Amino acid sequence: MIRNRIWIPIIILVASFMWHPQPAGSTESVTTKHEPNLIAIGAFFNGTQLTVSGKVAAENEVVVIVKGKQEELTLKKKGKALGLLWMNLGSVHFKNVPNLYLLYSSKGIMELAASESKTWEQLGIGFESLKKQIEIEAPQAERNDLIQEFLKLKQSQKLYASHPGEISFGQKTDTEKSFNAAVWIPPQIPLGEYQVQVMEIHNGIIVGNSMDQLKVKEQGIPFMISSLAFNHSLLYGFLAVLIAVAAGLVMDFFFGTGKGGGAH
Amino acid sequence: MFHLYLPIAGNSVNILLIFGLGGLVGILSGIFGVGGGFLMTPLLIMIGIPPTIAAASDSNQIVGASTSGTLAHYKMGNVDFKMGILLLIGGVAGGTLGVQVIKVLRQMGNADFLIKITYVLMLGFVGSYMFIESLQALRIKEVPTTIPQKKSKYAQLIGKLPWQTDFIKSGVRLSVLMPLVLGTFVGILAAIMGVGGGFIMVPVMVYLLRMPMHVVVGTSLFQILFTCVNVTIMQSYSNHTVDFILALILLLGSTLGAQFGAKISKKLKGDQLKILLASLVLVVMVKMLLDLLLTPHIMLGLKGGH
Numbered sequence: 001m002i003r004n005r006i007w008i009p010i011i012i013l014v015a016s017f018m019w020h021p022q023p024a025g026s027t028e029s030v031t032t033k034h035e036p037n038l039i040a041i042g043a044f045f046n047g048t049q050l051t052v053s054g055k056v057a058a059e060n061e062v063v064v065i066v067k068g069k070q071e072e073l074t075l076k077k078k079g080k081a082l083g084l085l086w087m088n089l090g091s092v093h094f095k096n097v098p099n100l101y102l103l104y105s106s107k108g109i110m111e112l113a114a115s116e117s118k119t120w121e122q123l124g125i126g127f128e129s130l131k132k133q134i135e136i137e138a139p140q141a142e143r144n145d146l147i148q149e150f151l152k153l154k155q156s157q158k159l160y161a162s163h164p165g166e167i168s169f170g171q172k173t174d175t176e177k178s179f180n181a182a183v184w185i186p187p188q189i190p191l192g193e194y195q196v197q198v199m200e201i202h203n204g205i206i207v208g209n210s211m212d213q214l215k216v217k218e219q220g221i222p223f224m225i226s227s228l229a230f231n232h233s234l235l236y237g238f239l240a241v242l243i244a245v246a247a248g249l250v251m252d253f254f255f256g257t258g259k260g261g262g263a264h
Numbered sequence: 265m266f267h268l269y270l271p272i273a274g275n276s277v278n279i280l281l282i283f284g285l286g287g288l289v290g291i292l293s294g295i296f297g298v299g300g301g302f303l304m305t306p307l308l309i310m311i312g313i314p315p316t317i318a319a320a321s322d323s324n325q326i327v328g329a330s331t332s333g334t335l336a337h338y339k340m341g342n343v344d345f346k347m348g349i350l351l352l353i354g355g356v357a358g359g360t361l362g363v364q365v366i367k368v369l370r371q372m373g374n375a376d377f378l379i380k381i382t383y384v385l386m387l388g389f390v391g392s393y394m395f396i397e398s399l400q401a402l403r404i405k406e407v408p409t410t411i412p413q414k415k416s417k418y419a420q421l422i423g424k425l426p427w428q429t430d431f432i433k434s435g436v437r438l439s440v441l442m443p444l445v446l447g448t449f450v451g452i453l454a455a456i457m458g459v460g461g462g463f464i465m466v467p468v469m470v471y472l473l474r475m476p477m478h479v480v481v482g483t484s485l486f487q488i489l490f491t492c493v494n495v496t497i498m499q500s501y502s503n504h505t506v507d508f509i510l511a512l513i514l515l516l517g518s519t520l521g522a523q524f525g526a527k528i529s530k531k532l533k534g535d536q537l538k539i540l541l542a543s544l545v546l547v548v549m550v551k552m553l554l555d556l557l558l559t560p561h562i563m564l565g566l567k568g569g570h
Contacts, residue, residue: 041269041271042269043268043269044267044268044269045267045269045276046267046269046276047276075564075565075566076564076565076566077563077564078560078563078564078565079563081377084557085377085380085381085556085557086555086556086557086558086559086560087377087380087556088565092564145563146563146564149562149563149564150564152561152562152564153562153564153565156561156562157312187267187269187275187276188274188275188312189274190274191274218271221271221509222269222270222271222509223271225271225272225508225509226271226272229271229272229500229504229506229508230504233500233501233502233504234497234500234501236500236506236508237496237497237498237499237500237501237506238497239508240324240327240496240497240500240506240508240511241324241327241493241496241497243508243512243515244324244325244327244328244331244496244511244515245327245328245331245493247328247331247332247512247515247516247519248327248328248329248330248331248332248333248334248335248515248519248522249331249332249335250519251328251332251519251520251522251523252331252332252335252336252519252523255520255523255524256332256335256336256339256523256526
């Protein structure tokens with residue numbers, strides 16, 4: 001009995017290799033570039049635009065995904081107490097969630113997603129595939145709702161976004177066409193490294209793939225303040241208080257004297 | 265160009281919006297002697313600041329506003345330092361105790377439920393009582409009759425406590441125990457609810473310590489100043505949740521607002537102040553109640569905040 005069970009995953013694994021619609025070797029690297037390669041967050045940073053461009057075969061479609069590292073996250077779960085009052089009832093732990101997921105695609109992909117949902121699902125692109133990948137410790141019945149709410153929360157934080165049909169094509173020859181995606185990087189983006197993935201798709205099959213890195217770091221005043229806050233936190237706390245008190249004194253000096261002075 | 269990036273909050277904000285928010289809360293603080301955390305923290309969360317950072321940076325801001333407000337009120341002779349220090353000692357003790365109480369509550373489960381219900385009931389009770397009482401006081405003043413000063417049971421009781429002393433600025437004679445015990449009580453509640461406690465402290469001073477309204481406002485601000493200095497340093501040190509850029513923009517607005525608030529406060533009569541504060545307390549109560557009754561937009565939330 002036990003021996004049989006061990007064989008099951010192996011058979012599935014072998015089968016999945018044999019039935020894979022597209023052998024791994026046949027995807028080609030797509031020639032792409034993105035600008036900038038490094039996003040430096042300065043004092044006036046308010047989000048920025050990342051331009052991803054390149055060339056693909058004339059009849060193909062393009063998907064661009066900017067994705068952050070996988071992390072774990074604990075969130076509060078809201079529920080009804082006494083069947084009447086909404087409040088936090090317990091917490092939910094999420095595993096395997098990217099900290100950023102921005103999806104852009106060309107128009108043809110939308111038609112594919114609409115008409116051939118199965119093929120679309122196999123591509124492993126988009127929120128639907130994220131849903132399968134996310135792990136949570138919760139009863140199966142609650143799972144779908146919780147993941148749905150999770151995606152809603154991330155979208156409200158601007159860290160997850162889906163922009164179907166927002167990749168435009170430019171110059172077209174008989175064999176090639178150029179594409180351009182203006183990816184909006186929100187100011188909420190956490191510091192760190194990200195993957196910029198470009199996929200070339202032909203009839204529901206990924207025929208080209210390229211993966212590149214994007215770095216996000218702080219510079220100037222934000223960098224100085226962060227380093228002080230994290231490396232010299234006690235000093236930072238005292239300075240914050242001192243400056244606040246000083247601001248209070250200065251305002252009193254300029255705006256408070258005269259009328260109120262000394263009287264009871 | 266009107267945006268600044270907040271390194272600790274990890275988001276950018278509109279300078280003018282934050283400055284305006286600071287100004288508004290500063291005015292309230294100067295008029296009523298409250299920190300305004302109840303108002304500021306949810307507003308900051310609404311514009312995309314993580315809850316823990318909103319609350320901690322707000323205490324940093326309150327340090328500035330209450331410095332400004334305390335000075336303005338001090339010049340008007342509205343700060344009772346003796347009372348303020350005793351309340352503060354009680355407050356610190358209560359705050360420490362409150363942190364332990366919340367741990368026990370969390371272990372029992374349902375902590376959030378208890379806290380919110382207590383909060384709503386208390387704000388509702390205090391707000392309504394203050395509103396009705398000051399409304400009656402305003403009406404009675406229109407008829408020129410003197411009410412005989414009867415000594416209530418409460419006055420008789422607190423008169424019997426040991427260590428009676430004079431609080432000159434407030435014009436009351438009380439046992440030292442009163443501000444210490446009440447300070448502790450407010451400290452416990454404030455720690456449990458995660459707020460500064462100005463909203464509970466002001467009514468406590470008016471009704472239980474029998475202090476005149478104007479002295480209450482100044483003394484409350486004095487006390488809030490020290491509470492928030494402590495919170496700012498502790499939060500910076502252990503949680504890294506104070507965003508200084510955010511606090512600074514708020515500060516510029518609130519320190520200015522506090523000065524105007526103190527001037528407005530001086531122009532109002534004690535009972536007018538009370539009735540306005542009562543209305544504000546009731547508005548907060550209704551807002552909290554609605555939060556509890558309306559279906560949330562998203563069923564998951566970040567940790568922290570009020």
